[in-house]
Amino acid sequence: MRRQDAGGDVVNRIKELILRSGLHPGDPMPTEAHLVEELGVARSSVREAMRTLSSLDIVEVRHGHGTFVGRMSLAPLVDGLLFRARLNDGNDLRTLREVVQARIALDLSIGPGLLAAWAHEDLAPARAEVERMREAFAAGRDFAEADQAFHAAILAKLDNELMIQLSDAFWQVHTSALPLLDVPPAGDIRLTVEAHDAIVDALEVGDAEAYARAVHAHYAPLERALTAASD
Amino acid sequence: MRRQDAGGDVVNRIKELILRSGLHPGDPMPTEAHLVEELGVARSSVREAMRTLSSLDIVEVRHGHGTFVGRMSLAPLVDGLLFRARLNDGNDLRTLREVVQARIALDLSIGPGLLAAWAHEDLAPARAEVERMREAFAAGRDFAEADQAFHAAILAKLDNELMIQLSDAFWQVHTSALPLLDVPPAGDIRLTVEAHDAIVDALEVGDAEAYARAVHAHYAPLERALTAASD
Structure with a gap:
């Protein structure tokens, strides 16, 4: 002791x-x-x-x-949440569901800041990641890498390192937990790919409501898969 | 190696x-x-x-x-952020500022869920914590404990353990970092105490706009102190 x-x-x-x-x-x-x-x-x-x-x-x-x-990153948070998600596997996918809800809440809460930051800025890099994602999806390949790069590109304009890291930490937990937890692949995941374009569209024209709709559309296929998995 | x-x-x-x-x-x-x-x-x-x-x-x-x-709590996150905040002390109170922004974003993002969850529910326990806070403040005592209990009481109705823990983790970093970082006490901290009542009022009548205004009012004195400290 x-x-x-x-x-x-x-x-x-x-x-x-x-x-x-x-x-x-x-x-x-x-x-x-x-x-x-x-x-x-x-x-x-x-x-x-x-x-x-x-x-x-x-x-x-x-x-x-x-x-x-060290960089005092949120890596310990990712490890802890992933472990918690696997431990709760029998428990209704609760941790994964909570992480997805937290991602939605975070994405919505940074909307006003992102819309202001991207006004008159070049969104071509984010658009290029959507294209990479679309190509990978069409070829039946995993598109996680382009997905992560997309979200990093969008968040790069946010003047809050903590929220950028938190967003990426939740992305990592979500992406790593899915295959570990045997969640069936969302049949309509194509809609998620397309929702990334809608996010860029909304930022391009500065439309807060379109941004919020795109965020919800982005997570809808996963939310449906989680609901189906727990039925 | x-x-x-x-x-x-x-x-x-x-x-x-x-x-x-x-x-x-x-x-x-x-x-x-x-x-x-x-x-x-x-x-x-x-x-x-x-x-x-x-x-x-x-x-x-x-x-x-x-x-x-273990409970796989967010204690390692709190430790890491607190250490980062102290390490960045010279650096413009950046971590503390980011934590406060994250608290505001989180509080705003859970607004719709809280308003729905508290409709027709008894807010007396939260109201009692505001009273404790007000008494401590009037007597010149520290009111952190009542403050933490208030936020826990409000969030208890949220069906997302991760976001409850995240909110408390940020509360802990914020509250522990303030004295370590020599931020001058906010002269108008009384407004923060009163804003807790405004949060309960908003939840009681289910007014989303009043809730958002109360969240901003809650952090305004601290935000002013942080601005003053970095001038």
């Missing part, structure tokens, strides 16, 4: 040391030897704390290059 | 074992001895993996009671 507390303590002391040293994401971390001396704890404790910090993306181990201050 | 990979591997293998065993949050975890035998790895590796899983809230160590499957 004491050992457990000591472990958390070393984690917190390394976090304080990062703050105190004025380090930033991407900066090299002090060496293990330095941490051992600075904190006055065993090398094994430092190593273990670093592993915990790595799982939280507070430090990043680049194999062959050393250890750096 | 190999050791690092091996560590992550044991973490993943314990996660798979939880899934395979059909365990759920709150269930007792298999003993350390059982895990050592089942996974064929050293006791120290199991112990270390369990510590990482504990930091992710995938397992929960209850001192004196043993180790259980």
